[in-house]
Amino acid sequence: MMKQITVIVFCxxxxxxxxxxxxxxxxPLGEVVVVADSYNKENSxxxxxxxxxxxxxxxxxxxxxxxxxxxxxxxLREYGAGxxxxxxxxxxxxxxxxxxxxxxxINSVNNGQTGFNSLSVNLLDNIVxxxxxxxxxxxxxxxxxxxHLNNTLSFENHFSNQIISGVGSYQTFQxxxxxxxxxxxxxxxxxxEMNQSNNDxxxxxxSFDNENGAYENVNFNLYAGLKVSNASxxxxxxxxxEATRHFSGELPNPSLAKEKYxxxxxxxxxxxxxxxxxxKQDLKAAYLTQEYNYYAxxxxxxxxxxxxxxxxLNYDLSYKLTSTIKLESLSEYTSVFGETNxxxxxxxxxxxxxxxxxxxxSNDISYNIKVRKDFNSDYEIPLIAAFGIEFPILGAIxxxxxxxxxxxxxxxxxxxxxxxxxxxLIPETAxxxxxxxxxxxxxxxxxxxxxxxxxxDKISWVPGGDPERPGVWVPIxxxxxxxxxxxxxxxxxxxxxxxxxxxxxxxxxVLAKDVATDKxxxxxxxxxxxxxxxxxxxxxxxxxxxxxxxxxxxxxxxIDLFSISSFDVSNIGVNYIVFSKxxxxxxxxxxxxxxxxxxxxxxxxxxxxNRNFNIQINYxx
Amino acid sequence: MTINKFAILSIALSTFFISCNDDSDTMDLESxxxxxxxxxxEGSGAITGSxxxxxxxxxxxxxxxxxxxxxxxxxxxxxSMAFSDTRAYxxxxxxxxxxxxxxxxxxEIAKINSQLEHPRYMTVVGTKGYSTNWGSTAxxxxxxIAVIDLNSNTVEKTISVGLGPERIIARDGKLxxxxxxxxDVNNIVSVIDIETEAVVEITVGDKPDELFFDANGNLFVLxxxxxxxxxxxxxxxxxxxxIAKINSQxxxVMTTINFGDEEHPSLLEIDGDNLYYFLNTEVYTLKTSDTSxxxxxxxxxxxxYGMAIRDNQLYSIVASFSTLSDLNVxxxxxxxxxxxxxxxxxxxxxxxxx
Numbered sequence: 001m002m003k004q005i006t007v008i009v010f011c012x013x014x015x016x017x018x019x020x021x022x023x024x025x026x027x028p029l030g031e032v033v034v035v036a037d038s039y040n041k042e043n044s045x046x047x048x049x050x051x052x053x054x055x056x057x058x059x060x061x062x063x064x065x066x067x068x069x070x071x072x073x074x075x076l077r078e079y080g081a082g083x084x085x086x087x088x089x090x091x092x093x094x095x096x097x098x099x100x101x102x103x104x105x106i107n108s109v110n111n112g113q114t115g116f117n118s119l120s121v122n123l124l125d126n127i128v129x130x131x132x133x134x135x136x137x138x139x140x141x142x143x144x145x146x147x148h149l150n151n152t153l154s155f156e157n158h159f160s161n162q163i164i165s166g167v168g169s170y171q172t173f174q175x176x177x178x179x180x181x182x183x184x185x186x187x188x189x190x191x192x193e194m195n196q197s198n199n200d201x202x203x204x205x206x207s208f209d210n211e212n213g214a215y216e217n218v219n220f221n222l223y224a225g226l227k228v229s230n231a232s233x234x235x236x237x238x239x240x241x242e243a244t245r246h247f248s249g250e251l252p253n254p255s256l257a258k259e260k261y262x263x264x265x266x267x268x269x270x271x272x273x274x275x276x277x278x279x280k281q282d283l284k285a286a287y288l289t290q291e292y293n294y295y296a297x298x299x300x301x302x303x304x305x306x307x308x309x310x311x312x313l314n315y316d317l318s319y320k321l322t323s324t325i326k327l328e329s330l331s332e333y334t335s336v337f338g339e340t341n342x343x344x345x346x347x348x349x350x351x352x353x354x355x356x357x358x359x360x361x362s363n364d365i366s367y368n369i370k371v372r373k374d375f376n377s378d379y380e381i382p383l384i385a386a387f388g389i390e391f392p393i394l395g396a397i398x399x400x401x402x403x404x405x406x407x408x409x410x411x412x413x414x415x416x417x418x419x420x421x422x423x424x425l426i427p428e429t430a431x432x433x434x435x436x437x438x439x440x441x442x443x444x445x446x447x448x449x450x451x452x453x454x455x456x457d458k459i460s461w462v463p464g465g466d467p468e469r470p471g472v473w474v475p476i477x478x479x480x481x482x483x484x485x486x487x488x489x490x491x492x493x494x495x496x497x498x499x500x501x502x503x504x505x506x507x508x509x510v511l512a513k514d515v516a517t518d519k520x521x522x523x524x525x526x527x528x529x530x531x532x533x534x535x536x537x538x539x540x541x542x543x544x545x546x547x548x549x550x551x552x553x554x555x556x557x558x559i560d561l562f563s564i565s566s567f568d569v570s571n572i573g574v575n576y577i578v579f580s581k582x583x584x585x586x587x588x589x590x591x592x593x594x595x596x597x598x599x600x601x602x603x604x605x606x607x608x609x610n611r612n613f614n615i616q617i618n619y620x621x
Numbered sequence: 622m623t624i625n626k627f628a629i630l631s632i633a634l635s636t637f638f639i640s641c642n643d644d645s646d647t648m649d650l651e652s653x654x655x656x657x658x659x660x661x662x663e664g665s666g667a668i669t670g671s672x673x674x675x676x677x678x679x680x681x682x683x684x685x686x687x688x689x690x691x692x693x694x695x696x697x698x699x700x701s702m703a704f705s706d707t708r709a710y711x712x713x714x715x716x717x718x719x720x721x722x723x724x725x726x727x728x729e730i731a732k733i734n735s736q737l738e739h740p741r742y743m744t745v746v747g748t749k750g751y752s753t754n755w756g757s758t759a760x761x762x763x764x765x766i767a768v769i770d771l772n773s774n775t776v777e778k779t780i781s782v783g784l785g786p787e788r789i790i791a792r793d794g795k796l797x798x799x800x801x802x803x804x805d806v807n808n809i810v811s812v813i814d815i816e817t818e819a820v821v822e823i824t825v826g827d828k829p830d831e832l833f834f835d836a837n838g839n840l841f842v843l844x845x846x847x848x849x850x851x852x853x854x855x856x857x858x859x860x861x862x863x864i865a866k867i868n869s870q871x872x873x874v875m876t877t878i879n880f881g882d883e884e885h886p887s888l889l890e891i892d893g894d895n896l897y898y899f900l901n902t903e904v905y906t907l908k909t910s911d912t913s914x915x916x917x918x919x920x921x922x923x924x925x926y927g928m929a930i931r932d933n934q935l936y937s938i939v940a941s942f943s944t945l946s947d948l949n950v951x952x953x954x955x956x957x958x959x960x961x962x963x964x965x966x967x968x969x970x971x972x973x974x975x
């Protein structure tokens with residue numbers, strides 16, 4: 001730890017080395033930009049929201065997991081780099097994190113989660129991290145927080161191309177191409193991406209490599225927008241993702257690993273928006289498919305599969321009643337068909353209706369009140385409600401507060417797993433309250449938030465959970481959990497001579513305890529900290545990333561010997577702009593990951609990568 | 622600062638010791654795990670399999686002694702241990718590994734991980750170890766006994782056997798193996814002549830597990846009986862649990878004592894001419910000469926996952942898969958609970974390390 005701190009201090013004092021991601025303070029979009037999830041901002045009144053722009057996404061190109069690990073205080077548990085990866089907000093469970101693609105919840109139907117290494121984010125335009133419950137808008141699983149993957153469409157005359165090509169240690173190759181074309185009436189975007197790696201990094205302190213860790217994925221996106229009239233726009237979002245991953249093993253005998261996993265996901269979304277005076281309406285139709293093949297032995301052509309199809313229809317209508325008050329109605333119908341080779345196809349249908357009242361006073365106070373009722377073919381979902389408010393405190397300091405009730409429905413695995421599923425499960429629910437302050441000036445942002453979350457009827461798999469099936473692991477609604485915590489984050493820019501220095505840091509402290517036992521939840525670090533330091537000078541940009549994750553327990557009685565140690569990891573990088581003209585720009589970058597060769601694990605007995613390198617060329621024309 | 626002080630102190634002390642005593646080897650003082658009870662925990666999910674040492678006087682247990690001594694984890698699922706005079710052999714199923722340690726210090730000596738696949742139990746005969754292996758759990762016909770050379774700690778050959786070999790014991794040049802059936806169901810005990818490798822199969826009840834010899838050379842085998850499911854995992858029936866008494870000269874079943882329908886006994890133990898087993902929430906006892914089951918239980922234990930009998934004391938384990946488990950020690954005369962101690966996660970097997 002000391003050595004890293006020394007480096008940070010040295011960086012600051014000597015004006016040495018450091019980074020580039022300095023565009024998130026100012027958002028210079030002067031264009032006419034359309035997003036599919038157009039209500040996200042006002043839906044987030046009173047919430048902590050963090051936005052990662054495309055430059056941040058491209059600087060952390062390796063994986064979604066790494067992007068979140070180095071830029072947020074979300075806890076990521078990875079079964080070896082590139083393996084299965086889950087994310088937890090504020091000490092809640094992995095199935096309490098929802099991933100929302102252009103406004104649509106894309107968590108897996110089968111397990112209720114998203115695998116953060118089975119999703120590519122490099123072709124996105126931005127990612128919004130919203131801490132706190134969001135079930136009103138995003139449905140099941142939006143409990144701890146939501147991660148929004150957004151694409152934007154820009155209706156102005158432009159034509160641009162971008163090629164990024166990278167080579168890294170362990171035969172890692174990344175290639176990406178983006179095209180964007182637009183006129184005031186029509187716009188189209190295309191993106192293609194290929195990633196590939198042997199991922200066979202040496203396991204520090206052992207004689208083993210990360211055998212059987214190779215992956216490759218291909219991702220295509222196509223987005224188009226059409227101005228049908230002055231008031232209405234039609235936009236289309238299409239995305240396919242295909243991946244083959246191998247799952248590496250664990251100590252002491254990693255040579256056993258021979259698992260292989262294939263993902264094939266498709267998403268299509270059509271959005272019709274209409275804006276006229278006080279009236280605003282959005283109609284969305286979506287069709288999503290997810291499919292996986294799991295090979296227990298990659299050498300045997302025998303696999304387990306799971307597949308799901310989701311049909312979604314969503315109608316959003318809002319009307320400005322007065323100059324400050326807006327009323328919004330959100331109706332959604334989804335029909336999900338899910339099956340695996342062990343679970344017969346089940347169809348789950350849900351209709352939900354939300355009402356949202358937003359009032360925005362000219363003196364800068366705004367608030368909203370939301371309620372939602374779901375009608376689900378499988379079980380009762382309670383009425384939920386949320387409240388959020390933002391208000392000025394003093395000068396540049398503003399306050400915010402939100403309270404909400406959210407839920408997570410049982411997954412298909414929970415309900416139908418052969419011999420183990422439990423059809424009697426009810427949704428788990430969580431009530432939460434969060435309050436914070438934020439100071440914003442031109443060069444500074446400082447935020448602090450406090451929260452409590454009380455989860456009930458949490459779904460846990462326990463042996464002998466059903467007295468009728470002794471010794472069998474069965475999911476039941478058992479635990480009550482209380483989480484409380486405090487989060488700080490800040491960003492500061494300094495300018496001197498021709499240099500810009502940008503410092504970002506966030507720290508989270510979480511106490512998540514089981515109410516019955518008063519013990520900490522497993523896989524919930526008490527402390528997490530990360531910082532990104534950037535320095536740019538003329539054509540040079542450099543950056544330093546640092547993350548610290550506290551110790552996590554793996555046993556529910558919090559035995560130290562059954563814990564995974566805390567770790568800190570640093571990355572460093574430098575970019576050089578070879579030329580920058582109005583029509584073309586060429587940039588080259590070098591990044592060193594795990595600079596100090598730290599030995600660390602995020603999952604027991606699965607070491608993470610040693611020091612490794614990545615070179616990137618970024619050409620825009 | 623502390624480190625510097627410690628260094629100076631160490632130098633000073635070592636100088637002092639060197640000057641007055643040449644073999645002051647205080648840093649290498651080995652832990653001693655003899656004269657106590659070793660309990661293996663299978664581990665669960667992210668939680669490693671572990672070994673707990675409980676001193677004979679039932680004072681404070683030492684948890685995770687392998688990790689403490691070797692600074693590494695065994696992984697899941699730690700199925701069982703076997704012993705030679707000086708060494709312990711730890712079979713970890715999912716890691717396809719048998720770890721060889723000094724029986725009293727628990728310092729690692731070797732790892733055997735080639736030619737093993739789901740090792741379950743092992744027994745030691747002279748300089749050879751015999752390990753039951755399930756092979757690939759997707760294939761029913763590749764199960765085997767690995768013959769391990771204990772001098773080189775390598776598998777020297779394998780002997781093919783029927784599905785799901787579980788416990789293994791040896792007597793008079795022969796190996797006796799219960800075939801519980803791995804993830805399926807089997808109903809045989811195989812007898813292997815070590816010299817000729819000839820295999821004889823004896824049919825017993827479904828899912829045979831523990832097996833023991835009595836002083837007269839009779840083999841007792843507990844079969845749990847199987848629960849039968851339809852394709853949707855609904856229970857459609859049960860086969861009977863039983864205790865079989867086998868003549869090891871003729872390899873024939875002399876008597877079979879059947880349990881009732883839907884009764885699935887487990888955890889057979891033998892102590893002299895007494896047999897003990899667990900059913901539902903209670904432990905029962907009968908004589909090796911009995912031909913029928915006892916009607917009244919010996920003692921109520923609640924649900925248990927492992928047990929052993931010694932000196933008229935019952936050691937039973939109430940297992941937890943997410944926290945430390947409980948070892949309950951009962952006095953069988955007074956039928957009272959003497960002590961409850963914490964042992965490993967998913968604790969299951971009990972060994973006396975005298």
